[in-house]
Amino acid sequence: MAKQGKRLKAINAGLDAEKAYSLDEAIRLIKANARAKFDETIEIAMNLGIDPRHADQMVRGVVGLPNGTGKTVRVGVFARGAKAEEAKAAGADVVGADDLAALVQEGKIEFERCIATPDMMALVGRLGKVLGPRGLMPNPKLGTVTMDVKGAVTAAKAGQVEFRAEKAGIIHAGIGKASFAEDALMGNARAFIDAIQKAKPTGAKGTYVKKVSISSSMGPGLKVDLQTLAAQA
Template identity: 55%
Template sequence: MGGDLLPLLPQEVIMKRGKRYQEAVKSYDKTVELDKAEAISQVKKNATAKFDETIEVHIRTGCDGRHAEQQIRGAVVLPHGTGKTVRVLVFAKGDKAEEATAAGADFVGAEDLLPRIQNEGWLDFDVVVATPDMMGVVGRLGRVLGPKGLMPNPKAGTVTMDVTKAVNDIKAGKIEYRLDKANIIHVPIGKASFTDEQLADNFQSLMDAIVKARPSSLKGQYLKSVTLAPTMGAGVKVNTTQFA
């Protein structure tokens, strides 16, 4: 590509974003950190797609996930749910399998599910719960479930004997948070159709849990940046001092 075309690339990229995106970006200063209420109001305005966009939170931390003591992983029940119907798969046997079915689990099984997942590529579920005695079986699916973030984990409450509570919490809006390889946490907190108050409640519940999960070994700044963003629209920076 000729050097004379390089200056045009940023504008070309902007044009590809679409008119709605461009108008949303023009309506506010993307470099300014807003308080929670202002950020939520703005991110709802930025959600201009023809479908009900998911509002996500992206938290860049000062953690180093390469150190086990600085790994962050947990779960929190959002007061108003995520706006998404969550499909739950439970690995259990006997009474616990019956309990999972009664609690509203979408799929319940044991070894019989292994070939379906391993060989047929069946992944029509969003969360996996397992009783502790089934983790030997679930462990065989590590290469399939692990990369997709679907492996049950005690810290997230998805390895438990209380399958009723696990299923009920997930259906009520329980979400899992964890650091990715870049030490960032990505979590949905609802839909653009939610009221400002519903998003604010969910956002605060998440941030309370994240602040509480700060590793004791971490020195320096914990919350480097917090951004709210709709599925297709521009992100909004949130002032982190209100969560200190």
């Protein structure tokens, strides 16, 4: 077993990895123990009783975190004419059509969120092998294929988070920074959990939410008591 550093030993000494904490207590303890030399991201992970290999059990969507993520998101938009100008005015970092497609094909992807107007999808569709594996392919269900370019860019910049279940049925996301107030982190966590609850697929059987944990970039994770979580909903 790898030796723990002094910092991690000190953190673990005050936390019980086997105990299930209330959501607010878990956030308070994780925030208090995020002592790295940078502003750590506070993360949430949810283990769901689903098998994402089946289409009727996939959980995917977007949620706007009320207090933002604390992260600057670079947004790329595929649009032409007036919609391209609308995207630039809304704060998009990269805007283009064929020229942007050529850059993406070369591997020059300078954005973390990709938005496209519907008329651009024939062009964007040819980039699926590049954008798809990176989770950047625009999707109408996620609001990233839309004529409301301004709204989509504004939402992405304001703290909208995409979520998608991984093979083991786990969903995770950053819900803020250690520098955030506890109330802000709590509000973001609650919004994320509620979004996952509402996204329960028709094919999910039995217990839907099996485990929830809170952690920081460099710290251990703490389990959240599901009973107290249900009581707070």
